[in-house]
Amino acid sequence: MDKNLERILPRVQKPARYTGGEYNAVMKDKGQVDTRFAFCFPDTYEIGMSNLGFRILYGVLNGMPGVWCERVFTPWPDMEEELRKNHIPLYALESGDPIGEFDIIGFSVGYEMAYTAMLNMLDLGGLPLRAEDRPGLTPLVIAGGTAMYNAEPVADFIDLALIGEGEELLPELVDLYRRAKKENWDKPRFLRAAVEIQGVYVPSLYNVSYHEDGTIAAIAPLDGAPEKVVKRVVHDMDKSYYPVKTIVPSTEIVHDRVTLEVFRGCIRGCRFCQAGYVYRPVRCRSREQLAEYAQASVRDSGYQEMTLSSLSTSDYPELVGLCDDLEAFCGKNHVNLSLPSLRADNFSMELMQRLQKGRKAGLTFAPEAGTQRLRDAINKNVTEEELTESLKTAFSGGWSSVKLYFMLGLPTETDEDVLGIAEMANHAVHTWREHASNKNRGLRLTVSTSWFVPKPFTAFQWEAQISRAEYERRVKLLREAITAKAVNYNWHDGDTSFLEAVLARGDRRLGRVLEAAFRKGARLDAWSDYFDLGRWLEAFEECGLDPAFYACRERSREEVLPWSMISCHVSDGYLWRQRELAYQSVTTPDCRTRCSGCGANIVEGGECYRG
Amino acid sequence: MYISHLDLLRTFQRVFLRQGMVLRHSQGFHPHPIISFALPLSVGQASDCEILDFEVNEDMDGAGLPEALNAFMPEGVRAVDCYVPVRPVRELARLRCRVELVYDGGVPARAAEEIRKLLLGESVVIQKRTKRKAMADIDIRPMLHSLDIQESACLLTLEAEVSAQNPGMNPALLAAAVEVHRPELSPDFVRVRRLAVLDAEGKVFR
Numbered sequence: 001m002d003k004n005l006e007r008i009l010p011r012v013q014k015p016a017r018y019t020g021g022e023y024n025a026v027m028k029d030k031g032q033v034d035t036r037f038a039f040c041f042p043d044t045y046e047i048g049m050s051n052l053g054f055r056i057l058y059g060v061l062n063g064m065p066g067v068w069c070e071r072v073f074t075p076w077p078d079m080e081e082e083l084r085k086n087h088i089p090l091y092a093l094e095s096g097d098p099i100g101e102f103d104i105i106g107f108s109v110g111y112e113m114a115y116t117a118m119l120n121m122l123d124l125g126g127l128p129l130r131a132e133d134r135p136g137l138t139p140l141v142i143a144g145g146t147a148m149y150n151a152e153p154v155a156d157f158i159d160l161a162l163i164g165e166g167e168e169l170l171p172e173l174v175d176l177y178r179r180a181k182k183e184n185w186d187k188p189r190f191l192r193a194a195v196e197i198q199g200v201y202v203p204s205l206y207n208v209s210y211h212e213d214g215t216i217a218a219i220a221p222l223d224g225a226p227e228k229v230v231k232r233v234v235h236d237m238d239k240s241y242y243p244v245k246t247i248v249p250s251t252e253i254v255h256d257r258v259t260l261e262v263f264r265g266c267i268r269g270c271r272f273c274q275a276g277y278v279y280r281p282v283r284c285r286s287r288e289q290l291a292e293y294a295q296a297s298v299r300d301s302g303y304q305e306m307t308l309s310s311l312s313t314s315d316y317p318e319l320v321g322l323c324d325d326l327e328a329f330c331g332k333n334h335v336n337l338s339l340p341s342l343r344a345d346n347f348s349m350e351l352m353q354r355l356q357k358g359r360k361a362g363l364t365f366a367p368e369a370g371t372q373r374l375r376d377a378i379n380k381n382v383t384e385e386e387l388t389e390s391l392k393t394a395f396s397g398g399w400s401s402v403k404l405y406f407m408l409g410l411p412t413e414t415d416e417d418v419l420g421i422a423e424m425a426n427h428a429v430h431t432w433r434e435h436a437s438n439k440n441r442g443l444r445l446t447v448s449t450s451w452f453v454p455k456p457f458t459a460f461q462w463e464a465q466i467s468r469a470e471y472e473r474r475v476k477l478l479r480e481a482i483t484a485k486a487v488n489y490n491w492h493d494g495d496t497s498f499l500e501a502v503l504a505r506g507d508r509r510l511g512r513v514l515e516a517a518f519r520k521g522a523r524l525d526a527w528s529d530y531f532d533l534g535r536w537l538e539a540f541e542e543c544g545l546d547p548a549f550y551a552c553r554e555r556s557r558e559e560v561l562p563w564s565m566i567s568c569h570v571s572d573g574y575l576w577r578q579r580e581l582a583y584q585s586v587t588t589p590d591c592r593t594r595c596s597g598c599g600a601n602i603v604e605g606g607e608c609y610r611g
Numbered sequence: 612m613y614i615s616h617l618d619l620l621r622t623f624q625r626v627f628l629r630q631g632m633v634l635r636h637s638q639g640f641h642p643h644p645i646i647s648f649a650l651p652l653s654v655g656q657a658s659d660c661e662i663l664d665f666e667v668n669e670d671m672d673g674a675g676l677p678e679a680l681n682a683f684m685p686e687g688v689r690a691v692d693c694y695v696p697v698r699p700v701r702e703l704a705r706l707r708c709r710v711e712l713v714y715d716g717g718v719p720a721r722a723a724e725e726i727r728k729l730l731l732g733e734s735v736v737i738q739k740r741t742k743r744k745a746m747a748d749i750d751i752r753p754m755l756h757s758l759d760i761q762e763s764a765c766l767l768t769l770e771a772e773v774s775a776q777n778p779g780m781n782p783a784l785l786a787a788a789v790e791v792h793r794p795e796l797s798p799d800f801v802r803v804r805r806l807a808v809l810d811a812e813g814k815v816f817r
Contacts (some may be wrong), residue, residue, distance in 0.1 A: 007800050010655040015613040021686035023625075250614045250622055250685050302625025302683070333628065334636065334644075 001095065004225045006081040016251035017045035018079060018092030020071075021247040024300075026058070027094060028068040034567065035178050037061055037069040038092050038102040038139075042109060042117035043526060045073040049247065053145065054108050056168050059243040062170055066178070070094040070102075074117045074524065075124070083124060090124035099125035103138050104177060106170075107158070109145040112503035113496065113526040115154055118143070119518040122157070129515060131204065132161050135248035137180060137187045144170070148450060149231075149278055150456045150563040153503050156511035160191060162199055163566055164231030164278075164469040165264075167240050169199045187351035195225045199232035206565055214549055216507065216560040228567045231278065236263060237285045244296045248303070254539045257305035257338075258297040262290060262322070266311035267591040269598075270368070271379045271459035271582050272410065275311055277575070278457050280600035282591060287318045291325040298335055306330070306542075307338045314342045320350050340364070345386035352397045362401035362444075363394050369410055370420025376585040377412050379459075381580070384424065388431055401444040402428065408491075409452040409466040411582060418474050420446065422481035429484045443486040449478065451497035455504050456563045457570065459578035462555040465501040468494055495533035499525070501551035502568075507562035510550075512543045571599040612658065612687070616651035622685060623663060629683035635666035649700045650775055650808070653783065657661040658805035660691075662816075664700065697817065706757060706775045708782040712767040712789070712798035722796050723760045723767055726789055730758055730769075735788050751788060754780040756813075767798070775808065 039058060041048030048054055048071070061069035070092035075083060083090065089098035099105055099121070107118050119129050122141070128134050131141065143154065144162035145595065151161040162169050173194060180190040194200045205225035209217040221227055234240040234448040242261070247433040249256070264274065265282035285293075294306060306326075309317065323337065330337055339351075344365040367382055369375045375382060394402060406421050421469050425447050432443045451471045466474075475491045482489050503510065516539035524530040555561065557576060574597065581588060588596050595601065612619065626646055627634055634644035649662035673693030680690045714722075729735065735752045754774035762767040773780050786801040808816045 009613055013653070016618065019613050023622075023683070023685040025686075144669070248625060251618045298628075299631075300629065302628035304624075304628070334642065419677070481814075 002088070004086045004088055005096075008079070008086060008088075012079045013076060014045075014251060016249075017073065017092070018075065020096070022250050023069075023096055024068070024245055025247050026062040028062075029228050030068065030095060030097070033066050033068040034175060035067045035104070035181070036097075036102045037067060037174065038099040038105045039069050040070050040072040040105060040107045040118070041074070041123050042107055042114035042121060043524075044076060046253040047221070047248075048073045048108075049249050049438045050254045051108065051110070052243075052259045052261060053110075053166070055243045055246050056241060056437075057108070057170055059246065060167055060171060061174065063241070064174065068094075070097075072099055072121065074121060076506050077523065077530065080120070080124065082524070083154055089126045090121055090295050100127055100139065103181065104140045104142060104174065104324060107141075107143040107145070109143050109147040109154075111526060112147055112153070112234055112500050113531075114147070115503060115514055116518045116522040116525055118154060119157065119514060120523050122205075123518075129518075130156050132156075134159075135187065137177075137185060137190055138186070140177060141189075142173070146275065146278065147526065149274070149566055149568060150505065151201060151203060152508040152562045153506040153514060155508040156515075159187070160194055161201045161203070162232075163201055164199050164568075167234050168195070168231075169232040172197050173200060192223050192225075193236060195229075198230055201229040201566060203508065212507075215555075216562060216564075219560060219565050221565070223315075227565070229565055230567045231569060233281075233353040233569075234264070234283070236290050237261075237283045242285075242293050244293055245300050246297070248301045250392070255307070256303075257307055258294065258301060258303045259307050259309045260290060260294050260297070261285070262308050262311045262313060262316045262319075266418050267315055268312060268381065268589060269379055269578070269579050269588055269590065269596070271377075272407070272452065272455070274455040276458075277570045277598075279311065280568075280570060280591075280598060284316065287325065290322055294326055295329050298329070298333060304334050305336045305338065307340060309340065311340050312343055314351065320348075323351070343382065344390045345382045348393065352393050362403055363399050364403040364405065365390065366405035367424065368405065368407055369413070369415045370406060370422070370424055373585050374410060374413055374417040374420070376587050377582045378410055379582070381587055381610055384427070387424070387534055388427060391428055391431045392435045396430050398437050400436065400438070401446075402431075403446040403448060404428065406447065406449045407452040408449045408478070411460055411463050411579075412585075413466075413474075415474075415477060418478050419481050421449070421478055422483075425482055425487045426484055429486050432486075444488070445484075445486050446488045446490060447482065448490045448492075449475065450492040451494055453497055453501045455560065457568050457575070459575050459582055461505065461561065462557070462559075462576065463578065464554040465498070465551045467497060467552060470595050471497075493528055496525075496528065496531060498547070498551055499531075499533060499536055502547045503550075505562065506550050509543075509545060512564060513539045513545060516542055558560050569598075569600045574598045612652055612656060613654060615654055616648060619652070619688075620646065620648065622688065623665075626680050626683045627665070630679050632670060635668050649703055650706070650779070652805065653781060653803075656783070656803040656805065660805060660807050662700070662703065662808060664696065667694055694817070698810075701777075702810050703775055703808050703816045705769070705772050705809040705813065706779075706782065706805055707772050707807040707809060709802075709804045709806055710769040710771065710782050710785050711802040711804075712769065712786060713800040713802070714765050714767070715799045717765055718762055718767055719796055723762045725793055725796060726767065726769075727758065727760055730755060730785060732786060735792070737783070737784060737788050737791050751780050751784050754778065755785070770806075772809065772813065 058069055061067055076338045091098050141159050143158045144166050148161040195202050205222045207220045211217045219588050263284040265279045267282050270276050368380050380426050428445055454460045517536050520535040622623050636642040636644055652658050657760040675688035676693040734750045736744045736748050736750050742746045756772040759770045783803050790797045810816045
């Protein structure tokens, strides 16, 4: 081990985050590979290692002969300080080599608040932040992940973004890179060739012009770049890679368990939900394959916890059957099965009995809004009766800890809707009194509200976020209306949600703001201990930009949105119709009930819904 | 070892499962595997000899198990031997350990002698955080049973036998004592390694 590192590690918190050497970490001989990929996760080890997408792509890339993919995470501030003080560049965990020595530096970006961590990682690697200051082909800086559906705020820093699912796209790009390296292409030539691959977005090949009022006048593709970059999807989940053999961290991470992805996409179409739109269409894994993967993963990892994961797991058609398939194996090996993302409208007795074998951790439901009118407006399609029914099932089955999630500031929300949340909480307490199987344990009911953040590629992408003052007024209104002692009310910190709203729908002029905020010390903005809105507001001021322009302004149908060069298959026209339906509180049925023609079926050549 | 005692325990639970061996579980509402380390190792210290106690459901003498387990270990952890316990862990009385004091600018003159004099003196009192988080004075001298110091250019190597339990001392306290009582001899870096576990007579514990 590096002498400096040996001395630093005993001084920092949780040093195992920085050592590598875990079970199943992929080691290759760097003399025997031609392409080295530094896979960067702009958050801590514990968060990054909990990300299934990160694990999938790590496995896919390392499955390519001649390619070695290694992991890099954001150091915690104590480690960052030591690295900087001792002039140790940010290194990859497998080889310990500085990221500047790699061919490709790839970021997995799920969340806007990670942008400054990206800049920090480049900076810690000793690399210039701006793509234009890195003229060579190597290292190529790329980014993918859900946040990259609007890559504009980081457009100045990356060479290209990958739009959509990476299992097929990323190897295609890496192969092109290998050819470019072998044939000594320069970076511009490589980038021009890369846009031929569906799903590759090269920000520098688009010229953005603005109106005087700050809105976008036009986005002009250059050098043969496509008008629309169309996302990539994996068509057949049964044939797509699943990381059965995956790294088992030696230290505890956030999701320290086998994560079994039962399906991708979501049939529901909640109008606020970006994932619900961009991951369309729904694609299920077969029950047989899931049972096989589950057993193989448990055997290989030695994990005794497993979670069935998706955007809405209780919508898996054969969920009860799958749980039955897994039962004997899980029982014998003391494996606990958990199911996040359950819907309040189909949490059944059957399902509960299957979950009951494990520990009764808390149950979480997300009704999102307090009245039927507003739930219809956002297309949540859960009724109060359904929630009551689910709670009845849970309480009589012995659960005593329930969390309910809501959003404040949804389009069309009134005070009546806010107070409806308190009413629902009171009803829940009442349901517990009537149906709890064991009242001695008491009830722990948590109501959480977040401040709604409008996101690109949703029916609400044109909406204004409500003002800070209005958000705080609604929090206060709700806080005063929740009277039951058993109810614990939590609300999200407003600073983070405000900046998230700015960055989510930002344009590329925000690059300067990001850089300024980073220079002022913005790093781990996703961590409330380290987030400071003050330095961001200063950065906006210095750059002459108004954050409210991005967060609190309603856009017109005609406005050119900063992400208009990207297509997630779901058409703008469809999203606009959904918005109009929202204002009429008219619901859209889920994809399983009836296809509503969103556009995602283009990929599947007509009927997109399967299973 | 840069992972905690609990992390290491979890790692072993998983290694057993990967190998296909089901550990005996406790009875009760939340069954847990019966597996424990005799003496938890501090984060940042190395060891040649940890004792792991575990129970299995089948009859076995442990032959071949280390090799079978090692195929499933993370880097830096290896099973060396496996046997049916013959002595209770409470008879594990001492640790043989190596504490390396690194001096980047060379070992100060007479350091070996001074440190020997300090550690083998009448008493060596240092402050230690108690379980209640308060600071308390403890004398580590009665827990130090033998000491040998070797000197090379930039390194003082202390080989010592210290009490392992009831009460035991962390070998890192030898370096701490130097820092407290002979601050001018404070090393730039300290490495600690457990070499062997011994019984009260100084014989290797098995």
